[in-house]
Amino acid sequence: MNSAQLPALVAFANVARHGSFTRAAAESGVSASALSQSIRALEAQLNVRLFNRTTRRVALTEAGAQFLERVQPALAMLAAACESLDEARGEATGTLRINLSRVASDLLVMPHLSEFTRRYPRVTVELALDEGLSDVVGEGFDAGIRLGERLARDMVAIPLSGPxxxxxxxxxxxxxxxxxxxxxxxxxxxxxxxxxxxxxxxxxxxxxxxxxxxxxxxxxxxxxxxxxxxxxxxxxxxxxxxxxxxxxxxxxxxxxxxxxxxxxxxxxxxxxDGFSLYMPSRVQMPLKLRVFVDFLKEKHRPEAAGRARR
Incomplete structure (x- = not known):
């Protein structure tokens, strides 16, 4: 394995997360055919099939699932290392992917999105509206926002609003x-x-x-x-x-x-109970997420919420 294979490993993780070459390609800004060729080249280099492909579905093979389990933590560490360089300069940067419900989006985030993006211009905010309780790690999100009563026990919950x-x-x-x-x-x-x-x-x-x-x-x-x-x-x-x-x-x-x-x-x-931001307990909060949490808490602390309602 060498550094030249890193883009293929990122592509592999993205396809596995989406279960689709088309969706992964759209997110990455490349063509589905180019992405497929990259995966086939990786499979040839590893001498193992990573995905089972049909006209309707792309699914990991058993070997692919085992490989993904080992690759994901390494890719997360590399991304964190890159972001830490900006954090060392005290600058929030990168793409912040948040999974949240419609009501959380409408009440907590969208009324203040413009101010947040002006305050942190190097942070790209991606909101995925989903009424279920998503696997934030498995689906590549930095965090989720849900009502406190719906959070899983193995998650760290940070309250964002009052009752x-x-x-x-x-x-x-x-x-x-x-x-x-x-x-x-x-x-x-x-x-x-x-x-x-x-x-x-x-x-x-x-x-x-x-x-x-x-x-x-x-x-x-x-x-x-x-x-x-x-x-x-x-x-x-x-x-x-x-x-x-x-x-x-x-x-x-x-x-x-x-x-x-x-x-x-x-x-x-x-x-x-009101809304909480949730993430796995083992994940250290990156600066881009920390500033997002602090910003929302600033906007939705009791006195701020009271002014907004008058």
Whole structure:
């Protein structure tokens, strides 16, 4: 093995991560045919087949999987070594790949993205929106952002926001047709907008808390004429009067403030842990990620969040 083979090893890891020559080539900015030729040359040099190829799928062979397990840590160390040179100069640089949910993107990152990119012009931010809990290491991400209650135990979690509150809301047009529910039991008489998880394909069960202490939480199975796996689409449907919405309060704060949506069942509202950035415990945080975390914490600390809401 020599240094001339390093680009082929990087290409090999990228194809393995994507499970596709086309997607890996698009990310790398080369043609799929050039990438395929690079992998074939590597296989010839190693005298082993690394991938099984079909017209629909690219999968690692057993030997390829074993090779990847050894190659990935070495490539990560090389990338960290290169980035450490910039860190020694105190300059954040490189591509920062973050996996996060739609609501985390809309609430935490996108309102402040322009300022972050101006402050750190040598950091390229890549956001991958995904409602599942992704394998940040296996899929090549620096970190993920999810609600604290959904994080795996072997992850380091850094809180980015305070507690969040759920709100049930509907449009004035909806309540012109239906009476406001007084308790969650009344929801059986209402058209509820339902969210389908993209990974499990299950329907989200609405969560509430008893109004009196101790505030025990419970779930309600709702019914309705509209189902989606996109939160923005669900909010738009609620604004049109299609049905009732069950969502994080901050996500619809403008609609609540201007009367496009009216809140109900406030006494039963559930409060839960906010968003956290997560990464494996064995990974040392690079400067590009450290400045991103500090920036988000700066923007979402309680006093800053309070100013933003007024």
């Amino acid at each position: 969040l509150r759920i709100v049930v809301a509907g449009s004035p047009a909806y309540f012109a047709r239906f009476p406001k529910p007084a308790t969650p039991d009344d929801l059986t008489q209402h058209d509820c907008l339902r969210y389908r998880f993209a990974t499990s394909r299950g329907i989200y069960r609405w969560e509430f808390a008893q109004p009196a202490a101790p505030r025990r939480s419970f779930e309600v199975q709702t019914q309705g004429s509209f189902v989606t796996n996109d939160l923005r689409t669900m909010v738009q449907a609620a604004e049109q009067g299609v049905g009732l919405l069950h969502v994080i309060e901050d996500y619809v704060r403008p609609q609540l403030a201007d009367g496009r949506l009216l809140r109900v069942l406030d006494d039963w509202a559930l409060t839960f």
